[in-house]
Each structure stands twice: as structure tokens, then as C-alpha cells.
Amino acid sequence: MKKDFPRIVVSACLLGEEVRYDGSGKLDPYLVHTMGRFCTFIPLCPECEAGMSVPREPVNLWDDPASPRAVGAESGFDYSRGWRDFAMRRLGELSAEDPWGMVLKSRSPSCGVRVDVHTGCGARKRAGMGIFAAAAKEHLPLIPVESEAGLYNPSRRENFIVRLFAFRRLRELLSGNLSRRDLTLFHSRERLLLMAHSPEVARAAARVVANPATEDISLRHRRYSELYLKCMGMRATRAKNLKAIAFGASQLREGLRGGERAELEDAMERYRLGELPRLAVLTLLYHWARREGHHELLSQHYLNPHPLESRLLSLG
Numbered sequence: 584m585k586k587d588f589p590r591i592v593v594s595a596c597l598l599g600e601e602v603r604y605d606g607s608g609k610l611d612p613y614l615v616h617t618m619g620r621f622c623t624f625i626p627l628c629p630e631c632e633a634g635m636s637v638p639r640e641p642v643n644l645w646d647d648p649a650s651p652r653a654v655g656a657e658s659g660f661d662y663s664r665g666w667r668d669f670a671m672r673r674l675g676e677l678s679a680e681d682p683w684g685m686v687l688k689s690r691s692p693s694c695g696v697r698v699d700v701h702t703g704c705g706a707r708k709r710a711g712m713g714i715f716a717a718a719a720k721e722h723l724p725l726i727p728v729e730s731e732a733g734l735y736n737p738s739r740r741e742n743f744i745v746r747l748f749a750f751r752r753l754r755e756l757l758s759g760n761l762s763r764r765d766l767t768l769f770h771s772r773e774r775l776l777l778m779a780h781s782p783e784v785a786r787a788a789a790r791v792v793a794n795p796a797t798e799d800i801s802l803r804h805r806r807y808s809e810l811y812l813k814c815m816g817m818r819a820t821r822a823k824n825l826k827a828i829a830f831g832a833s834q835l836r837e838g839l840r841g842g843e844r845a846e847l848e849d850a851m852e853r854y855r856l857g858e859l860p861r862l863a864v865l866t867l868l869y870h871w872a873r874r875e876g877h878h879e880l881l882s883q884h885y886l887n888p889h890p891l892e893s894r895l896l897s898l899g
């Protein structure tokens with residue numbers, strides 16, 4: 584059964600492996616004991632695998648935040664080139680393992696999704712990315728990346744889990760025989776989910792699907808993928824989720840009976856106030872859509888997520 588679980592590349596130190604510069608590990612309880620129940624981990628330590636020892640000197644990032652230099656705090660040695668070469672090679676190997684996502688250690692010069700970069704202007708620092716994390720984002724754009732710290736933020740955690748499954752579906756679409764029919768079907772099932780992330784970008788994606796002028800099927804899929812990734816990279820806030828839910832409910836029109844409309848409005852208000860999880864509101868809507876036989880709503884991944892996605896979203 585575990586072979587069907589999402590495969591997540593994880594900074595080895597977060598799994599408790601003693602690979603940090605000072606010889607320690609940094610086991611993350613939520614990742615290991617909670618998410619670990621429904622995920623398979625692929626451990627990775629970019630610094631050790633690039634040839635550094637344990638313990639080792641600490642390394643800091645310097646200069647341009649868009650392409651920083653990784654410099655040893657004691658030796659002054661510039662590790663940047665070796666680390667980038669390693670990242671390219673290892674990411675190529677990793678893509679063959681078909682990972683769904685990555686959880687990388689925050690504030691690390693290698694793994695950090697957001698890390699301080701010294702500018703050389705006194706104490707001034709700017710935000711950048713660790714060398715491996717930046718390479719992963721650039722070369723595996725269909726793999727969502729989050730830090731372990733981000734998983735403790737409910738909104739970021741939910742977005743990461745949703746993107747794990749959404750990006751997986753997109754990869755499956757792109758790995759098949761590209762056809763206009765499949766793209767149209769794909770988009771019709773993603774419609775509410777995309778609306779919850781960005782109604783504007785969702786509309787732009789719909790235009791790409793519908794535009795008869797784009798005859799080149801590869802080009803159409805590429806444009807669509809770019810918009811899909813852009814859309815899913817935008818945070819689904821409560822306000823945007825409420826709009827998507829209201830749009831879904833409007834599709835049922837007269838299908839809501841008796842006090843059901845008031846019941847839904849009450850559930851939406853409680854979700855807005857943070858008293859009810861999003862999945863509870865969606866379950867209500869899904870239940871009514873099923874009773875009414877509303878096939879378009881029932882086909883929405885937003886209303887009917889993958890069972891593992893639901894379980895991961897339900898974890899506290």
C-alpha cells in the first residue's frame with residue numbers, strides 16, 4: 584500500500600540523521616510522525632553528498648540573492664560551483680525516482696527555501712534561496728517545494744498538500760499523448776481548484792484551452808502548464824476559497840432544498856471565521872451535488888480530492 588503514497592524528497596537532517604555541520608540532526612516531529620504515516624520519504628543531504636564531512640565548517644551565502652556564493656565561514660572557500668554541479672547531477676537522478684514534492688530544511692545555505700544572503704554592506708541581508716533549493720525550483724518546476732517550518736503554518740501546509748496532488752495530475756497529463764480533448768477534460772476538472780487560487784489566472788488558462796487559434800498542441804499544453812503552475816503557486820486564501828465554493832453552489836441553483844442554502848451559508852461563515860475546516864464545507868456541497876446527480880460538480884478535484892489528499896489535509 585505504501586508504494587502508492589506520495590514520494591517526498593526530504594532533507595536528511597529533518598528525519599533525524601546526524602548530518603548537520605555540527606554533527607547533529609534536526610528531527611521534525613510533524614513531518615516524521617504525522618505526514619510520515621501517509622508519505623514515503625527520499626532522504627537527501629546535499630552538502631554531505633557533495634563530499635563535505637560531518638562535522639564541517641558552517642557556510643554562509645553572500646552577494647547576489649538571485650545567484651549567491653556559498654562561502655565557508657572559517658576557510659573562506661567558495662563552495663558554490665561544486666554545490667551547483669552536484670545539484671544538477673542529483674536532480675537528474677531524483678527526477679527518475681518520480682518524486683511528488685520536496686520538504687527542505689529552512690535557513691540552510693543548501694536546502695533553505697528562504698535564507699539570509701549577506702550583501703557585504705555592513706549587517707544588511709537580503710532574502711534568497713539555498714543553492715540546492717534554488718536549483719530544484721528551476722529544474723523541477725513541476726515538483727512543489729516547502730520548508731519544514733512552512734508545514735507548521737496551516738495555510739502553507741494546505742497549499743503544499745494540494746499542490747502535491749495537483750502537480751501530480753499535471754505531470755500525468757503531460758506524460759500522456761497530448762490531445763486537445765484530454766486538456767479540455769483536465770481543465771474542466773480543475774476549474775474550481777484554480778478559481779480558489781486565482782480567478783484571473785484561471786480565466787487565462789480557460790482561454791488557452793478554448794482558443795482555436797493555437798493549433799500547435801505542444802504549445803497549447805506548454806502555455807496551459809505555465810498558467811496552471813502560476814495559478815497553483817498563488818495562495819488559496821479563505822476569501823478566494825469562499826468565492827469558489829459560492830460559485831460551485833450557484834451551479835446547483837434550485838437543487839438546494841428547504842434550509843440547505845441557509846445551512847451552506849452558515850457553514851461558509853463558520854469557515855470564514857476559522858471555526859470549520861474547508862473540507863467540511865466542501866463535503867456538504869459534494870453531498871448535495873451527488874444527490875442531484877450534478878456530474879460537472881462531482882468531477883471537480885476541488886470537491887472530491889484524492890483519498891490520501893483528504894487524509895493529509897485532515898491531519899492536525
Ligand code: SF4
Binds near residue numbers: 628691
Ligand atoms: S539542511 Fe540540508 S545540507 Fe544541511 S544538513 Fe540538512 S540535509 Fe544536509
